[in-house]
Amino acid sequence: MRSRRRTIVTLLVSALSSLLALTGPVVAQSANRELIDGLEYQLLYVALPLTLFVLLILIYAAVKFHDNDDPQPTREDPALEITWTAATAIILLFVGLSGYSVLVSPYVSPSQALEGDDRPQGGFESFEDLPETDDEEIYVTGYQWEWQATYPGANVTTEDEIVIPADENVTIWLTSDDVIHSLFVPDLSVKQDAFPGRYTRARTIAYEPGRHTAVCAEFCGPGHSRMEAEVVVVDPETYDRWLEENEGTVTTAPTPG
Numbered sequence: 001m002r003s004r005r006r007t008i009v010t011l012l013v014s015a016l017s018s019l020l021a022l023t024g025p026v027v028a029q030s031a032n033r034e035l036i037d038g039l040e041y042q043l044l045y046v047a048l049p050l051t052l053f054v055l056l057i058l059i060y061a062a063v064k065f066h067d068n069d070d071p072q073p074t075r076e077d078p079a080l081e082i083t084w085t086a087a088t089a090i091i092l093l094f095v096g097l098s099g100y101s102v103l104v105s106p107y108v109s110p111s112q113a114l115e116g117d118d119r120p121q122g123g124f125e126s127f128e129d130l131p132e133t134d135d136e137e138i139y140v141t142g143y144q145w146e147w148q149a150t151y152p153g154a155n156v157t158t159e160d161e162i163v164i165p166a167d168e169n170v171t172i173w174l175t176s177d178d179v180i181h182s183l184f185v186p187d188l189s190v191k192q193d194a195f196p197g198r199y200t201r202a203r204t205i206a207y208e209p210g211r212h213t214a215v216c217a218e219f220c221g222p223g224h225s226r227m228e229a230e231v232v233v234v235d236p237e238t239y240d241r242w243l244e245e246n247e248g249t250v251t252t253a254p255t256p257g
């Protein structure tokens with residue numbers, strides 16, 4: 001009996017410590033990633049002790065009452081009922097407020113960066129409707145099964161590579177030439193659907209030069225699993241020089257740095 005108890009405790013402790021090891025600090029690659037990771041850790045730090053608390057009560061009850069031949073039902077206990085209702089309400093409020101504070105960020109919900117009438121639900125219907133922004137703007141079109149990016153200021157085009165400057169607010173205006181696609185860049189926590197005949201907006205600020213994989217996250221036909229692109233983050237000087245040198249051409253991304 002004693003050795004079984006010791007095994008259970010050892011298992012619990014090792015499960016908990018490996019979970020905590022997973023939650024070690026990570027360097028976020030973008031503002032979006034920082035916000036979303038921050039929210040996940042915040043919720044995890046609340047969820048872990050609660051889970052442990054419930055597990056311990058469960059184990060305590062199982063051990064203490066396992067040979068009880070005459071179990072009694074729980075009597076009415078208003079104080080206890082008020083306590084668990086209030087505690088649950090506080091936890092739900094905490095989860096709701098934490099989630100809301102991330103959802104309204106202008107990186108996670110780019111329409112929050114716009115004022116009043118400039119905030120349509122579900123994207124803009126035409127190119128002419130797109131509002132002016134202070135961001136570096138890139139137009140990305142998904143089609144079966146490639147991503148094409150154009151950099152309007154310099155009339156540069158890249159295929160399956162999206163080049164963005166580091167440390168600058170970037171808006172990606174997304175559309176599709178055929179069916180619904182979705183641009184998903186896990187490293188940067190950027191994800192936005194692309195619809196034919198509409199323009200949607202993804203927004204980020206990437207912190208470091210580097211390469212990140214982008215995939216299509218909306219099943220779009222037999223080539224869906226191969227619909228990959230690379231997001232190449234370069235420093236702003238390299239970005240400007242690259243645009244200047246390649247004006248009016250279809251080209252490839254510069255080396256990050």
Ligand SMILES: [Cu+2]
Nearest residue numbers: 181216220227
């Ligand atoms: Cu697709």
